[in-house]
Amino acid sequence: MASTATAAASPRLAFPLLSASASSSSSSNTLRFPHRRSRASRSSAAVAAFKKLSEASPVPIPQEPTQPLIDEDTLPSKPGVYGVYDPAGELQFVGISRNVRASVEGHRRKVPANLCASVKVAVSDEETPDRAALNNAWKSWMEEHIEATGKAPPGNVAGNYTWVGAPQRPPDLRLTPGRHVQLTVPLEQLIDRLVKENRVVAFIKGSRSAPQCGFSQRVVGILEAHGADFVTVDVLDEEHNHGLRETLKTYSNWPTFPQIFIGGELVGGCDIISSMAEKGELAALFQKLGLRAG
C-alpha cells in the first residue's frame, strides 16, 4: 500500500515525445540541444553519473499486482531513468522519475501486462539530482536505443498515451465567476480585453471538450491540428458568460458562432477557418505570428 501511495504522489518529470515518423537522424537532431561550454561540461558529467542503457541489467517485473517488486536495492526509490521491456525483450518505454520504483509500480498496475515484463534502471547517487541531468540521461538512453534500432520506443511516440496520461485540455475561459456577480465594467470591455490578452480565442457553442454544434467542433479540431495555443469561451454558458452571445455579435459585427479571433482581430467563422486551413493560410498565419504550440 505504501508503494501505491508513493506512486500516486510521485512527481513525474515532463519529457518530450517524439513524432511517429521520427528517423534515427532526425531524432538525434531533435534530441540534441546546443549548450554553452560550461553547461555542456556539467551535462556530460551528469550523464556520466548514470549507466548507459546497454550497461543496465533487466530486472523482472512480477505480473501479479499482489506480488511485491524486486528488492529496494535492485529497484530503488530514487531519481533516475528507466526503460520498460515487453516479454519479447523489446523496449516499450523510457521514462524519467523522481522515484523510479514508484513509477514502475504505477506502470505495472495500469499498463497491459504484455508490455511490461522487465525494467532497466539507472539512478543517481544524489538525493535530488538536477532536472537537466535527468533529462540528459533520458536523452542519452533514447539516442542509444534509436541508434541501435532506428526507431523510438513505441511508448515515447507522440500520441501514444499508454504510459503517460493524455494531456488535459485547457479549461474554457469564463467571463465571470457566476451570474450573481455584478459586472463593474461593460461586457464589451471584458470581451475586448479577452481577445487582446489571448492570442487565439475561439468563441464556440459548448465547451472545448464537448462542443455543442458541428461548426464549433470543426473549428476546435482545426486549431488543435495546427498545434496552436488557443483558448475557448462557451457562449452557451449562461451562468458564467451571461449576455456574451448577443454582445459579441455587436462587438465583432458577426452574427454567428463560432467566432475566431487571432492576434486580437476577428478572422472569421468556421467556413473561413476551414478555407484558410485547406489553403495552408492558417498555418502560415500562425507561423508568422509565432503562435505554434511548444
Next chain:
Amino acid sequence: MGVTKHDVEAAITSALSPSNLVVTDTSGGCGASYEIEVVSEKFEGKRLLERHRMVNTALAPHMAEIHAVSIKKALTPAQAQPQPEPAADKLQAEVLN
C-alpha cells in the same frame, strides 16, 4: 412559417446582384440551414472576411429565423472562371519528362 430558400435567394440577389448564386437547403431538424455559393462583382477588392460579412448583412433580416448558414464560396466572377488548361507543348514536355 420560417425563412425559405426563396427568401435567402431573394435577399442575396437584392444586395449583391450575383452573377451566380447557389443556395442549398441543408435543414435537418435543428432549424433552417443553408449552404451558399455566391459569385458577385461586389466582392472585388474585398478580403474573405468582408465578403462573408456582406452575405451576412444581406441575410440580417432573416438571421433570427436561420439556424445555420455556411458560406462555401464567395468569389468574384474572375475567380469563378475555370482555370485554363496547360499549354499543349508544356503538357507534352511534362509527359515526356
